[in-house]
Amino acid sequence: MISSVLPTYNRAPLSFVSGAGAWLTEADGRRFLDLGAGIAVNALGHANPKLVEVLTDQAQKLWHTSNLYQIPQQQALADKLVANTFADTVFFTNSGTESCELAVKMARKYFYDKGQPERVEIITFSGSFHGRSSAGIAAAGSEKMTKGFGPLLPGFVHLDFGDHDALNAAINDKICAILIEPVQGEGGIRPVPDQCLKGLRDLCDEHGILLIFDEVQCGVGRTGKLFAHEWAGITPDIMMVAKGIGGGFPLGAVLATENAASGMTAGTHGSTYGGNPLGCAVGCAVMDIVADPAFLAEVNRKASLLRQKLEGLVAGHPDVFESVRGSGLMLGLKCKVAPGDFVNAGYGKEVITVPAADNVVRLLPPLNITEEEIAEAVNRLDAAAASLAP
Structure with a gap:
């Protein structure tokens, strides 16, 4: 029997009920770091004041x-x-x-x-x-x-x-x-x-x-x-x-x-x-x-920080990742595993990423993500990668 919502998406078994900045809260109370931002939509995070x-x-x-x-x-x-x-x-x-x-x-x-x-x-x-x-x-x-x-x-x-x-x-x-x-x-x-x-x-x-x-x-x-x-x-x-x-x-x-x-x-x-x-x-x-130049300067600074940490992530998991690519806070992890497998592993570590073509997982965090959140996000990505290692 068909769902009342037309089944054109293979939806993850997650139901988010609230959000603040780079964080989403699931109905069961778990808090996820959102590196997808609604596929680059929530540029200033969730519930921006x-x-x-x-x-x-x-x-x-x-x-x-x-x-x-x-x-x-x-x-x-x-x-x-x-x-x-x-x-x-x-x-x-x-x-x-x-x-x-x-x-x-x-x-x-x-x-x-x-x-x-x-x-x-x-x-x-x-x-x-x-x-x-x-x-x-x-x-x-x-x-x-x-x-x-x-x-x-x-x-x-x-x-x-x-x-x-x-x-x-x-x-x-x-x-x-x-x-x-x-x-x-x-x-x-x-x-x-x-x-x-x-x-x-x-x-x-x-x-x-x-x-x-x-x-x-x-x-x-x-x-x-x-x-x-x-x-x-x-x-x-x-x-x-x-x-x-x-x-x-x-x-x-x-x-x-x-x-x-x-x-x-x-x-x-x-x-x-x-x-x-x-x-x-x-x-x-x-x-x-x-459009404020000072805001864009911060985007570039945090993008450099995130990319540096992701390069370390790739180096630490050569069986999972091939490279990092992209620009600013529009980054991709070229994977050696199926992108969907890594995205699902991320759900298990309470971090959200987005799959793409060419065996890539997209990282599209809110532009105002903090340094502390970047560090925590990479820790969770690291844990997700470790769970996939052969």
Whole structure:
């Protein structure tokens, strides 16, 4: 008999009832150190006092009016994002998946309005993850994502990650955009080297192609910059954002230059809930904290500390781990055991990690995790690894 909750997840036998900072409390009273942060969502930890205050204050005033009217909190958050990024304009969504849908529409509409309706194809890369909507799975293209869901949305050109020759060969007069994650998350914490991001920017400029960055998982301070592409010193034309921007409240956005967004005029896109007062009030508070250079400096300092300790962990368990990779507080443990086995072993030691592709376990702690919590987390990871040693 089917569950009342559609069984599309293989859920762990854990039920968390409360949280504070980097900690989650299970219904039976056990306390877990959370190195998953809701898959990079709870950027400022659980029940962050400032976010609780802002959300509670807004909830007592106004929840929803719709985008038929001006929404002051939405305007305030858009202004903060424009002031702190490459973007000239922002559209708010409820998720990264919705942001992907708009990014695809925006790129295609741009060329349609420029009198080049044949330019509809978007280059994407193996190992990518852009959500589970029709556009998102078609963009990723993997059998795991697409099997059984055909016919797929056409117009995507799938290339192997890191194949520069194939990329150059794929450029033609039907290409409208290149879509890439500066750091692949679901794909196994695979950063795109800075020189490659610069090369993509140059390639797009040379051929008049739009560059789309998916920073749903790697953005909002996760890598030690407000957005991951900043490390390369270049900017996209369109960027997808979600997860951390709401600090746990469902919120996403598409950021774009005025030029890239020029086709998106009144009536071309919409959202019932996107940019609602609740989400945007929280998003403003998140931006006030995360965009502060002093906060980002602390993220980098703690990221260095965590990475150093993880290198020691890997060295101490050569039968379990192969290497550490990633950027900032978006790190991966390349495993020699099945990632799911290590994640489950972590549950036994009351520490939460997240599996990914390429035999990697993701570590995505709250950005404000403390030094003491980092030390305790690595101790628990060490115990989990020891329990798997042959």
